[in-house]
Amino acid sequence: MSEPLSIPDQEAREAAATTFDRNVVVIAGAGTGKTTLLVNRLLYLLMRRPDPLALSRIVALTFTNKAAAEMKVRLRERLRALVNERDREGEAAGGGAVSVADLRRRYGWTIDEIVARAETALRDLDKAQIGTLHSFAAHLLRLYPIEAGVAPTFKTDEDGSRFDDHFAMEWDLWLDCELGATGRDHARWRTLLKSFRLQELYELAYGLHNDLIDLEGLTAQVREGELSVGLMDWFAQKHRQAEALLLRYDSPKRRKVESMLAALVQLYGLLLDRGLTGPEALSLEAREALEKDLGTAPTGWTDDDFDEVKALQRVALRLLSVDHGVMEEVLEVLVPFVQAVRLSFRNSGWLTFDGLLAKARGLLRDHPSIREQLKREYRALLVDEFQDTDPVQYEIVLYLAEQLGRQATSWREARLEEGKLFIVGDPKQSIYAFRRADIEAFDHVVARLEDGGALRCELATNFRSHQSVLEVVNGVFDALLVAQPSVQPPNVPLAVQPNRTSPFRNAGVELRLVRADQDDDLDSAAATRVEAEQVALLIARLLTEAEEGAGAAGSESGLRPGHIALLFRKLTQTEPYLESLRRQGIDFTIDGEKHFYRRQEVIDLVNLLRSVANPHDGVAFLGILRAPLGGLSDQQLLELRERGALDYRRIDRLSGWDHPQAETIGRLYRILSQLHTEAPLVPLPEAVDLLFQRLPLLELAAASLHGEQAVANLLKVRRMAEDLADRPGLSLTEFVELFITRLEEQPEEAESALAEDTLDAVRILTIHKAKGLEFPVVILAGLHHGDGASRGPAGPVIWHDWSTGVQGVEFGDRCSIGAVLVDEKARVREQAERRRLFYVGMTRARERLVLSGALPKRRVRGALLDLLERAVGSELGLADQDALSVGQGAFRQVVVPGEDGPPARQRPRSAEWEPGVVDQILMDRWAERDRVWAERRSEALVVSPSDFIEKLTVPVKGVPRSREEAVSGKAVGTLVHRLLQHWDFAGDPARQLAQLDQPPLLPEAEAVRTILATFIDSPVYERLQRATLVGREVPFLIPWNEGRQILEGVIDVLYRLDGRLWIADYKTDMIPRDQVEARAALYREQARLYRRAVETALGEPVAGFEFIFLRHGLIVPG
Structure with a gap:
């Protein structure tokens, strides 16, 4: 290496x-x-x-x-580098990578052996x-489908939508049987429905559907009346904890906390002695003690010990909600159904x-x-x-x-x-x-x-990171990542790369805080608005300094929007920050936002589909007229209502409506009437296409605030229609109903992805999304926000602890004993994971890390800012502290007063209003836009190398030909190219030439034979015989003209000789021998384009380009 x-x-x-x-x-x-x-x-x-x-x-x-x-x-x-000739000379590969010299020294391979193994691996790479x-x-499943119990041609339901539809359909059919006249278990259903609503049972059944849930094992554990070994060990540990704390803090006159500890010892002891029935024997006094609010830690108690008591209390209260009788009853009813649904879904090929x-x-x-x-x-x-x-x-x-x-x-x-x-x-x-x-x-x-x-x-x-960043990271997480078996690993300090330099003058870490004044009751929402504005102003200042002050002291030369990442714990926290970025005119892109069904352009399109499918849907039609497509105000809608014209089929009632938009609205009514007739008659994707073709939906989306993203979202609806089109019986009406349901339920669905890597815009991501990425500048924003965790599960939860094998189910206010263990372990791990999330966020920065947050009057629990304060060991946000230290690291602190005033916009001072000047500026801009638009319209979408040759061609003296000779010459050239595409260079050329005499006879056969005979007798032919032909008549497509066009072409011959890659192009031009060099010069642009295409596609250099003039058997380098 x-x-x-x-x-x-x-x-x-x-x-x-x-x-x-x-x-x-x-x-x-x-x-x-x-x-x-x-x-x-x-x-x-x-x-x-x-x-x-x-x-x-x-x-x-x-x-x-x-x-x-x-x-x-x-x-x-x-x-490829190992195969490359440069590495054969023994040069170091660099970057810690393996080189030819290293492999020769370590294993004794020859260069040829290394190259041969590397080439074999390259051929196998796509199959790896x-x-x-x-x-x-x-x-693996496709290798052994029968043994695995799956269809050989199974498909994967990656987003779960297929299964959701399948489950809902099966549930309805099953309920018809279970609750109908033919149902055999009505008594049990009556019992269940006294305790649970039907929707709750549906949610539990759906929660059990995951294929990784061992339904039989879960049912057996719920049915089991005794504690498993894993549960016994865990509750015994809780018992010992309670006993140790009571021994440490007990006194003759017990306070609430000591009384609770005594109750905890009693409860855990009963559970361990009597099993699941033990808690029923708990005294009323002990139960009342367990249910009391402990408040704050009393005198003499450490915070850590008091937190431990509260955790033991939480487990105890969960233990009192254990009800295996009800859980067993529910599972016995639902598990057979869920097993049947899993099987039927697999049998359907999914x-x-x-x-x-x-x-x-x-x-x-x-x-x-x-x-x-x-x-x-x-x-x-x-x-x-x-x-x-x-x-x-x-x-x-x-x-x-x-x-x-x-x-x-x-x-x-x-x-x-x-x-x-x-x-x-x-x-x-x-x-x-x-x-x-x-x-x-x-x-x-x-x-x-x-x-x-x-x-x-x-x-x-x-x-990755600058030393000053790493020193702070090491200091913070030496304090926060304290080793705890099976919960938290210890911190391993990171070492900086030797001799690392930075292009930034202000590399390092900075803490920026918004703090409420003593007399200001700044709440969390207001503090967030102020902080968001400060973040946007900081980004604007960094970009402005980079653009205007390159090279100046303190500026970050070369910094672009795409170099900056704004990271959050959750995207639900981002809206105030997005608004501030928009006010500052800063381009941004959001990775992983899952609010697709909340986007206005999606809602507008669904309204349009609803109205086209059902003209009686007045709400949807009002939405269309109120949206950009109609552009009407409430007053204008009222006027239409009074005329009875809120129905696109009644265009006659627009007659006499004296309004500037009357003609536009009339045109919209006519188009909607046509769509209502035509859309249900075509396949679903084509129906959406009709909307895009007849109405300016994509254009309006492009002109909206979200521009390209809005267009992408509309096109995603079209792709979704295409994906759903193969479902049996899915009509336009059913597609609309599906989307209405999703708009109501608001499931998480990512917006259509843009090519973020190619957009020069600030990246906005969650810390989870940023994992594995790095950026020159990282801003960890909203550090004062909590984790947003709910007070309890929103619905049924099925738990599984892999290390102990314990499973559990939580349903409503009841649970199984296994759920108590797994839920508590998950809670402890979640708190530990919060620290690791902070670690991942801070280690994304290469040069500069900005920690941004606020200090409102009332702070929330679980904020990352609290973790930072704990690591630093002192209060954050003090006005007299410009710098803070942690471990061997130090960072700057900037405190901003928390004044929640009108948002500021960073912009140049407005000039005096001069209508004539402004009009001329607008006219000039519009003229420039028209010029650019005309220029773009004049460009062909697809171009070929021959287009460029024609632009460069000048007359060359050749052999005078008649029109018939020119046509015949073109036919000869085409025939020669076709023959050489399939020519066997290893075979007998005389035999292949003789086949030209076989019927059907062609008038051009003699001319073709002459050209090929000359070619076969030339040194060029011998060269191709020695070569390895990579491809013949190889088509290519590559982006061209900054992505505005596509360059396409066909390469006659791509071959490898002595390990080097060559391109050859056959020419059958009817020119004298002494004009070959001049003619080849006209094709040089073609050679350049072909080389670029091959090197772009294959990622390896081309040794050379050759024009082969077949009529003369000559090679001319390109």
Whole structure:
């Protein structure tokens, strides 16, 4: 591995990449180059000696599709670099990447052997199993569909919409049977419906649908009357905690807290002694003590001990809500239905996203012979972002990493093969508990690997952030990340990359706070508005200084909007900040916003569809007329109402309406009438197309505040119509009803994605979305906001704790005993994860990190600002403190008074109003717009290299020809090109020429034979015989003219000779031999364009371009 500069953890990196006799666990901190390490590991697996692996025998699993694509791109680049002649000379690859010289030194390969293995891997790359675990699971199921119990041609319901519709339909049919005259369990239903509404039962049934829920296991645990070992151990620990605290603080005259502790000891003791029936024997006095509000910590109590009592109280109150009788009754009714729905959905040819994992795990667990085949097929497993992988995925990985010949019946019993498994993760960045990521499971698997002799490597050299940023990060999280088994990992300080420099003059960390004056009762909402305005002003100032003061002291030269990221815990917190950015005229793009069904343009389009499908829908039609499409005011709507004209079929009633928009509205009425007739008669996507064609919907969206995003959202509706079009019987009316339901229920749905990476705009993301990304400037905004957690679950919750196997269900105000354990563990982990979320946010910054928040009069719990204050160890926001320190780091503090006045807009001072000057400016701008528009309209959408040749062509003296000769010459050229497209350069040329005499005879056959005979006798032909033909008549399409056009063409011959790539173009021009060079000069632009196309598409340099003048057997370089 080539590394020009020695870094502190270099040995650990090399050991991780090249150790093959032991499993490897890599703990890679933020920005430590784990992708480079993974690619190096792949290269060494391909090149190691002995036992090099083919790429087809390696599985590399990532957390996201984007990460998988990046890994493939990086691997392809390194493989091409190994093949490249520059690396053959032994030059260092740089950036810690593997080089030819390193492979020769380490394994003794020759250059040719390295190149051969790299070329083989490049050919196999597109077939390699480098992707997410979901995609790999789908691959396994397609290999063994019968054994897995899935349709061979199954499709994946990635967004869950198919299953939702299927579930709703099956629920209605099932209820008809259960509650109808033929139902056999009416008595049980009467009992259930006395306690629960039908909608609540629907929600519980839907909550049970996930394929990863073990329905049989859950039912068995609820039915079980005794505590499992896992539950006994956990409640025994709670009992000991309560006893220890009571012993420490008890007194003859007990206060509320000590009385509660005594009640807790009694409750937990009864549970452990008598099982589930124990709490029923709790005394009334103890129950009353448990239900009291503890208030604040009394004198003599530490805050930590008091918090522990409140946690024990919370568990106790949940314990008193345990009702296994009701839970068992509900599950016995609903579980058979849910099992039937799962089965019928699979039988219809679909799998849910989680169903992929459930079925893949079952395939490996329940079919040992198949598992053995796959273990032999895949000899190396690499898993990225292991801390974000959920426990079911851990099971799949452990089964595949099992020793050959062993067939454990459970993942817990699987003995792992040495040297097969390579995992990379960072428990400090585990922030996906809501996706079932389980840090306790992570610790369990890592400990198991290490107990089995795995090598543990820790990477701490950070290649991302400036030293002054890292010093603050290390100081903050040395204080916040305190090791707690199965809950919180310890902080591992990050080291700065040696000799790192910064293009920024003001690199480092800055804390900016809005603080309420003593006499000002600034609430959280007002504080947020002020802070949002300050954030927008800061961004505007940074961009202005970068643009106007480049090179000046304190300016950040080259800073653009796309270099700035504004991060939040939740996108629901962003609206005030977006408004402030709009006021400052700052372009921004939002990653991952899921308010698609709240967008006005989507609502307007749905109103239009409603009205077209149903002319009697007066509300929808009013929405159309009030929207930009109609543009009418309330007064004008009232006038139409009085005329009885609020019906587009009654256009006659617009007659005599004296209004400037009367003609426009009349035209709208006519179009809607036509659409009402035509739209139901065409397929659903075409119906939406009709709306776009007949009405200026896309144009109005483009002119709206959200511009490009609004257009993309409308086009997404069209794509959704296309996706839904294959559903049986889905008419326009049913499509409209589906959208009406979604508008009412407001499910989370992302807006149509724009190409954020190409937009020069401030990026607005959640911290979760920003994970894995980095930006020169990061602003962590709204640090005073809480986590927005609700006081309780919004609906039924099904819990599962992987490490203990405990499952639980919570429904209404009742739950099973397992839910008590899992809910409390989840609560503790959530509090720990909040600190890790802060860590991930702070480590996204390369040069400058701004921490922004407010200090309102009443602060909320769970704010990240509280964590920062705890790490610093002193109060934040004091006016006399311009700088703060934490550990070895220091950062600037800026405090802004919290005056919630009218929002400011940063703009130049307005000039005096001069109508003539302004009119002329507007006229000039409009004229320029017309000029640019005309220029764009004149450009063809698709261009070819021949277009550019025609522009450059000047007359060249050639052989005079008649019109008939010119036509025949063109036909000859076409025939020659067609023949050479299929010509066998390894075959007998005489035999192939003789075939031209076979019928049907062509008048041009003699001319074609003459040209080919000359070509065959030339050195050019011998050169092509030696070459490896990559392709003939190769079409290409590439963006052109800054993306406004598409350049397309066809390359006659693409070949490789002596390892180098060449392009050749046949020419059959009828010109004298002495005019060949001059004619070739006219085609030079074509050569340049072809080279650019090939290098863009293949990502490797082209050695040269050759014009082959077939009539003379000559090559002219292009």
